Amino acid sequence: MGWTFNTRDPDAPTIGPLITGVSAALTFVSLMTVCLRVYVRAAMIKAFGVDDYLILITWVCAAGFAVVTIVQTKWGLGLRNIDDLPPENIYNFGLIQYMGAPFYISSILGFKLALLFSYLRFIPKGIYRYMTIGVIVACCLFHLSFLIVQINLCQPIALQWDPTITEGSCIKGVPFYTSMASLTIVFDVIVMLTPFPVLVKSRIQNRKKLVLLGLFGLGLFITVIQIIRIQTVKQLANYLDSAPLILWSAVENNLGIIVANVPTLAPLVKYYNEKSTGGGSGLRSKKTGYASQDVGSRYAMRTWKSNRSKALELGSVHDATDGSFEGHVMKGNTSTEMILDHEGITKKVEVVITRN
Structure with missing residues (x-):
């Protein structure tokens, strides 16, 4: 029996195992960073806040997307040749892909909100604080719009997964996804650069300042992932062309969680470093x-x-x-x-x- 259900050829080439392995591994790694964050925030410094609750919810959404993605590989996601996709798999393939969209959109919104609320911990009252709150509102509105359009991409909605429906219409996928991915890049950059003006003006040691700027700047790697995703969007032509897009989506949301958690782990690293050196x-x-x-x-x-x-x-x-x-x-x-x-x-x- 091959990886994909109902295939005539058990050895039909597929990257399903690769998608499964990457999704599971990154979800596990992001879970470890979440657990460490919870330990630091709740046990070490006793300062569990809104941003910490948000990152927990975000991980649940990312894990849900990973589960949906892994299940979808069993129904054909990752197959190299469209001729190897059994017709009886198309309904479940499309339905599961439809179910995964809310998990993905919620997860990429979640890690942005977690970062933005963490900025509010150290940004004093003033123009920069109001700007941060404005970015929070804009992020929520954009991702909510993204979600509403995504789940109503076709009319009737079931046309997105039911091939037996012959009447109806859908928004063209490639222009829509390209536009959304481009706007997501803009928000990624804005979110990652939001604390920089405050940190640059702060009167702390240059070494510490560079470390803080570097930690928050890690998020720019997510922008690179989004650029790669745009290239995969342009290649969408049939059901199976979504495999690279979904794979990079799993990388993006988990990397976002990891990046949001890294700055909060400094107390743990410093404490055990000093404990090990006895200084x-x-x-x-x-x-x-x-x-x-x-x-x-x-x-x-x-x-x-x-x-x-x-x-x-x-x-x-x-x-x-x-x-x-x-x-x-x-x-x-x-x-x-x-x-x-x-x-x-x-x-x-x-x-x-x-x-x-």
């Missing part, structure tokens, strides 16, 4: 007497709050000043570095010296 300053644990890292205050991205008119660390459990120590996270605001304050850098360091 770094910190507070002494009440139990062991050894220095422990104030992970929440040192490594977390800062968030801007109106409460008490001050910037609080995302790692703070409460807006407290008692300085009590739990695990590796300080409750108090004992070490702050407000890198985006309009008045410049304000840094407070409290040194605790104990004698054995």
Whole structure:
């Protein structure tokens, strides 16, 4: 029995296994980054927010797209020759492809929103914050329009998967997909470049500034994927020509999730790096007497709050000043570095010296 159901030739050439392997592998890798992000945000710095919930929903959508894609390969996706596609497979092939579109569109919107809401954590009130909110609204409207048109591409709708329907009409696929892919590239670039003006103007060390710019700039790789997708769209002529397009779609949404997660993993990397080298300053644990890292205050991205008119660390459990120590996270605001304050850098360091 071959990879594809109902094929006359069990050895009919197909890239179905390749599509399955790439989709499954990337979905697993993106899941690992999501799990690490949840650990950092919820356990290490205790600052789980809207962007973190969004990335969880986004991964579910990406996983749904991967499942639909893998199932579709069993009904003919990936076959090299249109003559090898059994006529009885066309209905299920088209229906499953129709089901995959909402998962894909939701996932590419999700990782953009996760990035944009993460920017709101450190962008202070002002023109850049309003611009970021405007980009969020524009992204939602564009992807909602994309979804509505996609699921109503044909009238009647069932014409998209039922070959027995002979009456009706469809929007021409190639111009539509090319236009949507081009606009998606525009939004990808806007989303990835949104925090750059704020970071460039911030008064932090050049080395740290370059690292932050590089992390957010990773998203430009997604633009390259979109450009490749446009080339595959232009080649659409029959059912099977959608295989490269769907393959690159699976790469795009999972890569987007990974890129959105990478900047949030800095606390984990820095903590274990310092732990392995035995260096770094910190507070002494009440139990062991050894220095422990104030992970929440040192490594977390800062968030801007109106409460008490001050910037609080995302790692703070409460807006407290008692300085009590739990695990590796300080409750108090004992070490702050407000890198985006309009008045410049304000840094407070409290040194605790104990004698054995």
